[in-house]
Amino acid sequence: MRTERNGLGGVFVVAEVRRSGIHSCTLELVSKARELADARGREVTAIVLRSPSEEPVEPLFRHGADRILLVEDERLGSLNAEVHSRIVAHLIGKGDAEIVLAPATTTGRTLLPAVAALIHTGLTADCTGLEIDAETGLLLQTRPAIGGNVIATIKTPDHLPQMATVRPKTFPVAPPQDRLGRVERPLLDESLFCTSVVCLGEESVEGEEVDIQGLDVIVSGGKGLKRPEGFRLLQELADLLEGAVGASRPTVEAKWISYPHQVGLSGKVVAPRIYLAAGISGAVQHLAGMQTAETIIAVNKDPEAPLFRVADVALCGDLYEILPRLIDAIRREKEERHD
Amino acid sequence: MKIAVLIKQVPDTDEVKMDPEKGTMIRDGVGSLINPLDLNALEAALFLKGERGGTVTVLSMGPPQAERALREGLALGADRAHLLSDRAFAGADTWATAKVLATLLEKTGPYDLVLAGEKATDGETGQVGPEVATLLGLPFATYVSRLSATDGGLEVRRTVEEGYQRLRLPYPCLATVLHDLNEPSMPTLAGKKRGRRAEVTRWGLSDLGLEETEVGLSGSPTRVVRIAHPKITRQTAFYGARDLDRGIAHVVALLKEKALLQGGGQA
Numbered sequence: 001m002r003t004e005r006n007g008l009g010g011v012f013v014v015a016e017v018r019r020s021g022i023h024s025c026t027l028e029l030v031s032k033a034r035e036l037a038d039a040r041g042r043e044v045t046a047i048v049l050r051s052p053s054e055e056p057v058e059p060l061f062r063h064g065a066d067r068i069l070l071v072e073d074e075r076l077g078s079l080n081a082e083v084h085s086r087i088v089a090h091l092i093g094k095g096d097a098e099i100v101l102a103p104a105t106t107t108g109r110t111l112l113p114a115v116a117a118l119i120h121t122g123l124t125a126d127c128t129g130l131e132i133d134a135e136t137g138l139l140l141q142t143r144p145a146i147g148g149n150v151i152a153t154i155k156t157p158d159h160l161p162q163m164a165t166v167r168p169k170t171f172p173v174a175p176p177q178d179r180l181g182r183v184e185r186p187l188l189d190e191s192l193f194c195t196s197v198v199c200l201g202e203e204s205v206e207g208e209e210v211d212i213q214g215l216d217v218i219v220s221g222g223k224g225l226k227r228p229e230g231f232r233l234l235q236e237l238a239d240l241l242e243g244a245v246g247a248s249r250p251t252v253e254a255k256w257i258s259y260p261h262q263v264g265l266s267g268k269v270v271a272p273r274i275y276l277a278a279g280i281s282g283a284v285q286h287l288a289g290m291q292t293a294e295t296i297i298a299v300n301k302d303p304e305a306p307l308f309r310v311a312d313v314a315l316c317g318d319l320y321e322i323l324p325r326l327i328d329a330i331r332r333e334k335e336e337r338h339d
Numbered sequence: 340m341k342i343a344v345l346i347k348q349v350p351d352t353d354e355v356k357m358d359p360e361k362g363t364m365i366r367d368g369v370g371s372l373i374n375p376l377d378l379n380a381l382e383a384a385l386f387l388k389g390e391r392g393g394t395v396t397v398l399s400m401g402p403p404q405a406e407r408a409l410r411e412g413l414a415l416g417a418d419r420a421h422l423l424s425d426r427a428f429a430g431a432d433t434w435a436t437a438k439v440l441a442t443l444l445e446k447t448g449p450y451d452l453v454l455a456g457e458k459a460t461d462g463e464t465g466q467v468g469p470e471v472a473t474l475l476g477l478p479f480a481t482y483v484s485r486l487s488a489t490d491g492g493l494e495v496r497r498t499v500e501e502g503y504q505r506l507r508l509p510y511p512c513l514a515t516v517l518h519d520l521n522e523p524s525m526p527t528l529a530g531k532k533r534g535r536r537a538e539v540t541r542w543g544l545s546d547l548g549l550e551e552t553e554v555g556l557s558g559s560p561t562r563v564v565r566i567a568h569p570k571i572t573r574q575t576a577f578y579g580a581r582d583l584d585r586g587i588a589h590v591v592a593l594l595k596e597k598a599l600l601q602g603g604g605q606a
């Protein structure tokens with residue numbers, strides 16, 4: 001609570017550490033944290049919990065961190081909600097954080113609620129906007145609700161720290177600056193690592209990460225593909241644009257594609273720069289997951305498809321005719337650039 | 340095995356229509372139902388009960404009408420139902436909701452397992468489950484897409500960005516579940532009858548032994564400052580059968596403009 005804490009420790013960011021290393025959404029948060037900390041005249045601290053690694057942490061400095069709290073331990077290699085949240089709560093408590101941010105990934109959305117409960121403070125989920133209120137100095141947290149149909153602004157007036165999870169790709173990564181900071185390796189009490197949960201294993205899906213939330217382009221397919229092979233065409237287009245493949249719920253239910261690809265109310269909420277939907281009607285539940293995309297392109301043979309109503313570009317016709325033509329056009333354009 | 344399932348009543352988004360002018364959801368006259376993922380949680384609880392015996396208890400905090408959601412839970416096969424309803428609970432954020440639910444779980448427990456949905460379709464925070472677990476000091480797992488009960492503990496598979504993580508949690512523990520966990524069943528006629536007759540225990544603030552300042556709006560660390568209804572302001576460029584060439588050129592131009600065609604040509 002505010003009475004016991006003063007928040008002079010500034011803005012803390014919980015880094016997203018994956019098997020492939022520190023995820024780029026961490027840099028987005030560090031960049032934003034820099035802005036918020038400057039508005040408050042305070043420091044930015046990044047917390048990195050991982051198993052021992054050679055990967056440098058300096059990029060976090062270049063994008064805004066003043067200090068990195070680095071905890072390396074074999075036991076931190078795989079997420080253990082109990083242990084990780086206890087350590088984060090300990091570090092932000094000791095550091096007297098005013099604001100704590102984590103990406104709204106499965107990890108951040110697991111850890112931060114536990115941290116909020118441990119230290120008794122508020123937490124706003126899935127924020128898409130953060131700013132410091134000039135008058136009160138409080139963090140104003142903006143988040144879409146009810147599938148993006150409502151935008152709520154939330155504050156945490158009487159508790160510290162003020163905590164938020166933030167959707168990946170919401171804030172840009174600030175240009176790198178020539179700056180350094182302090183790496184501290186806090187010594188943690190053995191009791192913080194105490195757990196009765198056992199990790200039985202980790203598997204990657206399809207031999208690769210299925211992380212559609214982190215990419216600029218998503219090419220999604222729906223029932224209109226008619227057959228599972230249709231996703232190959234979408235994959236071809238997605239590869240060309242270095243994007244990911246998304247899907248509507250019925251295609252996931254029909255097992256044409258796996259659940260991590262599902263976009264919508266009961267799948268992922270995405271906000272890529274380009275969302276291309278092919279053969280998706282545009283039910284409210286699907287729109288809830290993608291309507292905040294920067295640009296929406298819809299391919300559908302039904303001129304009345306609800307998805308057309310939220311699209312920037314509507315291509316009305318058979319997707320099996322349109323997509324190959326689009327793929328050709330993109331290839332030609334790319335080749336020209338290379339000649 | 341004693342299992343508790345947290346169920347929340349949410350507006351039926353199936354019936355929600357979009358207001359094309361304002362870009363908002365039209366909720367008027369919309370019915371309410373159990374949050375879809377909570378039905379998956381309940382289905383899993385009933386399955387485990389069938390396998391290992393025990394009881395399934397459903398709990399909900401909400402206005403008096405939330406009793407209907409609980410009766411639906413009873414109709415589906417839950418043994419007991421508890422409704423937390425009190426003016427003092429109104430306006431609760433996830434912390435204050437979790438506090439009340441955790442207190443009730445303590446009063447009516449102990450439970451070996453608590454199940455919740457990964458997130459609710461209205462608040463979409465997914466915070467209540469982990470917060471309840473932490474307030475009770477229970478180990479927990481989120482994003483669970485498979486689970487099985489063994490004598491040694493609850494084995495779960497979490498679906499995460501990189502794939503899957505498999506965990507074993509000792510009892511008592513809490514799990515929040517995804518929709519691909521199972522296929523929720525429909526209530527039977529006999530079940531419906533039972534659901535109408537069975538008792539729903541009501542709990543108010545004084546029954547919980549909590550202070551008014553710990554619950555509802557006054558117990559909530561967060562405050563909503565304002566609500567905006569963003570208008571969908573997209574201008575749709577529509578291309579029909581005869582001008583698809585132009586449509587495709589438009590898309591390519593957009594990609595170019597956004598510098599998304601720079602990568603190596605994988606042609």
Ligand SMILES: Cc1cc2nc3c(=O)[nH]c(=O)nc-3n(C[C@H](O)[C@H](O)[C@H](O)COP(=O)(O)OP(=O)(O)OC[C@H]3O[C@@H](n4cnc5c(N)ncnc54)[C@H](O)[C@@H]3O)c2cc1C
Nearest residue numbers: 222223224248249264265266267279280281285301302319
């Ligand atoms: C609680 C709940 C949660 C839900 N959550 C989600 C969710 O997370 N995500 C989700 O997507 N859905 C969700 N749904 C389901 C949602 O209501 C719709 O049923 C679903 O989005 C429809 O999928 P679709 O557009 O692929 O299929 P359809 O509605 O069948 O649409 C297929 C479209 O393809 C077009 N088409 C057909 N052939 C062609 C062709 N050759 N070329 C071009 N176009 C063609 C048709 O005109 C049609 O518009 C949820 C539903 C409920 C009740």
Ligand SMILES: Nc1ncnc2c1ncn2[C@@H]1O[C@H](COP(=O)(O)O)[C@@H](O)[C@H]1O
Nearest residue numbers: 345346400455456458459464465466467
């Ligand atoms: N008022 C409530 N009563 C009972 N369970 C709830 C309530 N609010 C949330 N839950 C549970 O917590 C899950 C996540 O909800 P939320 O954190 O609101 O997204 C839901 O699926 C329910 O299982």
